[in-house]
Amino acid sequence: MQTQAQDFRQRRQRLAQLYPPPVLIRSGGPARRNPPQAYPFRASSHFLYFAGWNHPHLTVLLTEGRATLFYDQPGVEESIWDGPGPDLDELRAAYGFDEIRPGSEIPDRQVLDPQAPDDLLEAVIQLRLRHDAAARSQLEQAVDMTVRAHFQAMRATRPERREFQILATLLVSVTQEGGSTSFSPIVSRRGEILHNPLYDGTLQRGDLLLVDFGAENREGWAGDLTRTFPVRTTFKPRQAEIYEVVLNAQKAALRECRPGREYREVHRAACLAMTEGLVQLGLLRGDPAELVERGAHALFFPHGIGHLLGLDVHDMEDLGDRAGYAPGRSRSTQFGLQSLRLDRPLEADMAVTVEPGFYWIPQLLENPERLAPFRDCLDLQTIEAYREVRGIRIEDNVLLQEEGARNLSAALPKELQEIEIVVNS
Amino acid sequence: MQTQAQDFRQRRQRLAQLYPPPVLIRSGGPARRNPPQAYPFRASSHFLYFAGWNHPHLTVLLTEGRATLFYDQPGVEESIWDGPGPDLDELRAAYGFDEIRPGSEIPDRQVLDPQAPDDLLEAVIQLRLRHDAAARSQLEQAVDMTVRAHFQAMRATRPERREFQILATLLVSVTQEGGSTSFSPIVSRRGEILHNPLYDGTLQRGDLLLVDFGAENREGWAGDLTRTFPVRTTFKPRQAEIYEVVLNAQKAALRECRPGREYREVHRAACLAMTEGLVQLGLLRGDPAELVERGAHALFFPHGIGHLLGLDVHDMEDLGDRAGYAPGRSRSTQFGLQSLRLDRPLEADMAVTVEPGFYWIPQLLENPERLAPFRDCLDLQTIEAYREVRGIRIEDNVLLQEEGARNLSAALPKELQEIEIVVNS
Missing domain, CATH: 3.90.230.10 (Creatinase/methionine aminopeptidase superfamily)
Structure with a gap:
């Protein structure tokens, strides 16, 4: 059974209860070996847990349990090599994103990374520690x-x-x-x-x-x-x-x-x-x-x-x-x-x-x-x-x-x- | 047929003819995905070309065609996890290293990397371009x-x-x-x-x-x-x-x-x-x-x-x-x-x-x-x-x-x- 949009939504809502301020989570980029060669991409686990989509260079903003995905459909040049972007309605439906906005609008908010404040890390750990x-x-x-x-x-x-x-x-x-x-x-x-x-x-x-x-x-x-x-x-x-x-x-x-x-x-x-x-x-x-x-x-x-x-x-x-x-x-x-x-x-x-x-x-x-x-x-x-x-x-x-x-x-x-x-x- | 010690020696000597000053070449470390997880290690191609040993965190110094490998046998703690180090004589014989010295003795010399001087990069390219x-x-x-x-x-x-x-x-x-x-x-x-x-x-x-x-x-x-x-x-x-x-x-x-x-x-x-x-x-x-x-x-x-x-x-x-x-x-x-x-x-x-x-x-x-x-x-x-x-x-x-x-x-x-x-x- 696949993880459903409602499961991702519930995780975000539970995080908002434990840590109310807005949080940015990034999917990261591919690891490289002898540039320009990349390993197959795998998003950061925090991103997969709260946002699900295994895609590089994404950012999601969690605000009071709502999720805004920052994502730009590929331009012509990019899509020639990497294919067309996904259908945004399907994306919203699959992962329960409340909104999809251009990458240029990513606000300056707390990022979830190893340097984040104790109470944010503790909240994430409490969620991921006990599996839903x-x-x-x-x-x-x-x-x-x-x-x-x-x-x-x-x-x-x-x-x-x-x-x-x-x-x-x-x-x-x-x-x-x-x-x-x-x-x-x-x-x-x-x-x-x-x-x-x-x-x-x-x-x-x-x-x-x-x-x-x-x-x-x-x-x-x-x-x-x-x-x-x-x-x-x-x-x-x-x-x-x-x-x-x-x-x-x-x-x-x-x-x-x-x-x-x-x-x-x-x-x-x-x-x-x-x-x-x-x-x-x-x-x-x-x-x-x-x-x-x-x-x-x-x-x-x-x-x-x-x-x-x-x-x-x-x-x-x-x-x-x-x-x-x-x-x-x-x-x-x-x-x-x-x-x-x-x-x-x-x-x-x-x-x-x-x-x-x-x-x-x-x-x-x-x-x-x-x-x-x-x-x-x-x-x-x-x-x-x-x-x-x-x-x-x-x-x-x-x-x-x-x-x-x-x-x-x-x-x-x-x-x-x-x-x-x-x-x- | 495996690449022999004499093949590696010949490559180093040919490099010394094209670019006489000493050069350091590094094997690099493993790429990581969601630290602390590492991908299987693969040395930099420049290192493999001149020194052959696919092992992380090595440095080789090439001086007038001679090769000094800087390598420390693992200590007890390290060898418990990663196994014992290789036989140094076998290592010398396999890759034609002239000397093996402790890592603490790596001298401050020109490193072969994308920022190296033009004439060094050009020399390496001339060698690797035409396959021996x-x-x-x-x-x-x-x-x-x-x-x-x-x-x-x-x-x-x-x-x-x-x-x-x-x-x-x-x-x-x-x-x-x-x-x-x-x-x-x-x-x-x-x-x-x-x-x-x-x-x-x-x-x-x-x-x-x-x-x-x-x-x-x-x-x-x-x-x-x-x-x-x-x-x-x-x-x-x-x-x-x-x-x-x-x-x-x-x-x-x-x-x-x-x-x-x-x-x-x-x-x-x-x-x-x-x-x-x-x-x-x-x-x-x-x-x-x-x-x-x-x-x-x-x-x-x-x-x-x-x-x-x-x-x-x-x-x-x-x-x-x-x-x-x-x-x-x-x-x-x-x-x-x-x-x-x-x-x-x-x-x-x-x-x-x-x-x-x-x-x-x-x-x-x-x-x-x-x-x-x-x-x-x-x-x-x-x-x-x-x-x-x-x-x-x-x-x-x-x-x-x-x-x-x-x-x-x-x-x-x-x-x-x-x-x-x-x-x-």
Whole structure:
């Protein structure tokens, strides 16, 4: 279901209630690579949220909930290259613009950008943080599209294929549905490189392939799922052990996802469950709660449990930590916790990712300085034995509800929802 | 065949002969969309040409043909996210760097950018204008990859499919081979919108589909081909007539492609052949040469016959018209000719596109002001009858050689080299 004119109107009216003065929102221009070449245009998420039309160099003025779009139909020269402009009546009807005026009439008003006043930014965050019915429907579509792409990637995975061939199946899946990607995908047999931007690797039997991929649907909403699965199709015993640890950590985190809980408790639940698992396997020694308190788990799980999800995959991070961190809160200085992107109480209609991971990162696990504070609780010989696991992450997208939460990836085919752990022993 | 260290060394030495002082070249950073999200990184073409490594935030210093790369291995924090740095010896060997120094030692030297002194820019243009053996091999690879993608798109085209489904076949083809796109593709049943960025249309029997698509190969070199073909598989009589006119115009232009000829004569040959065809079909009246002189053809063919091709699809247009226009030359003010991107004598080892087109653009052909100067030579009734043709472009990539020229698209399967004109009458 598409977002309707009345949905955009309602968002503007709600903003006017929270922040009465007039506000200008700009769609922005295309990003460029080696000018004059432009990437496909994608309007700023604030603009898409309140005004919907994915078109460059637009400005909309919101005044008491009314929307004036400033737009000039292309002149002859411009329209020869870019085509004729749209029908203005259709434009008004589609996005609920109250008026369309020439660009020369844009007044001098407060612009919504990262430098805007606190109360304006806070009002926008309050709206975009809790997704209305139209936004929830869009998120579902984006996650469904993401699911179908992952399914194709999993089917295409086999020994001797290159990572970019798996990437291709993801891209074709979302493009065929009229979508695109919500961020640069990670498709890697070296899952321990957290932001690996390369797709050069050749898959080998016994590898795990980590796929962190999100679709962006036609209205610009993001999905973001990670699956890690064997090439192909059985786990090695130690891979299976760690996979279960990560899966248990994710389940523990998902159980904490409900309105009123702090998101950092979701993070902590994952850390604790993972640490319990690593203690059981003998990589760590000691009391799990104490180990988490000291940050020992972060040697294996250095990132945060997730982030806000919406029109941006890291929703509203154009505003820094302002959306992710509740007013008055700021990042921890502890390694691991400092990478938590979200520290707020969860509320109904928020959407978040839940994505614990285990990574065998040599720069941490072979680094005397990083290991020093934890000498008493590490079994280095056992840790070494798990090197072949490399990286495992499992990521779902969760919509908070009045009662509990809904895993948006529940539409996944069963084999993707929970990868069957068949061990090749 | 990959570009070798000795190829990069030779380019640097040739630059030092043309411009002796030291020069800094930067790879640049990733373009961003809704910060903090980045597009996949692609180094500046000048950097790729002289230094080869597609990696962000690098600087190379060229001194008397020697290359010093300034590069800092990632620290622990950075390498946790982005992985470990490369082996420096391998790096030296792959790209022929003479030295690798810390980033803190970058000296204050002339930077190669669009504001650099004339003699530096002219030296770089002279090198990149005439492709060395390594560059020619790369261009061939990029065009071959482009050809295979077009072939898949053609096979996938049928009534009721959406344009984005055809786009998907193009993307999957190049991605599966480890490449990407050299520019935002055009895949449209409305070929008359020259820069159509949308892929929303539904293909209908009787449409022509215009596909303007280029691969970028692994080293960053660009292909750029256009084919226009029926959905599916027969032309309507008037589409076929105009297709033949455009094809004849392209053949006439290709015949002019040889060292010593002016590229604007290539353009003119296409304009003349197209005008002859339109006179024969009765859309235009009068002497073709005179009509071209007056610019009447530009009502149907408003753009230039093509552009330089290399590491950029519009090669070196980051320097404006400096590479495209020979020193002392500048753009015409005549409609049509003003859009010619290249006005130089052709030389061996230059690569150019040859891409005439016919477009039924209402903003021109229904515009009394634009038609007024040509009232005496237009048959508006006949023109109206060809409205259904919309847009046809045929584009090949040509490498100039000592004797004549080589059409790099000659590797095309026969059905793509020359689309069989079967008329549904």
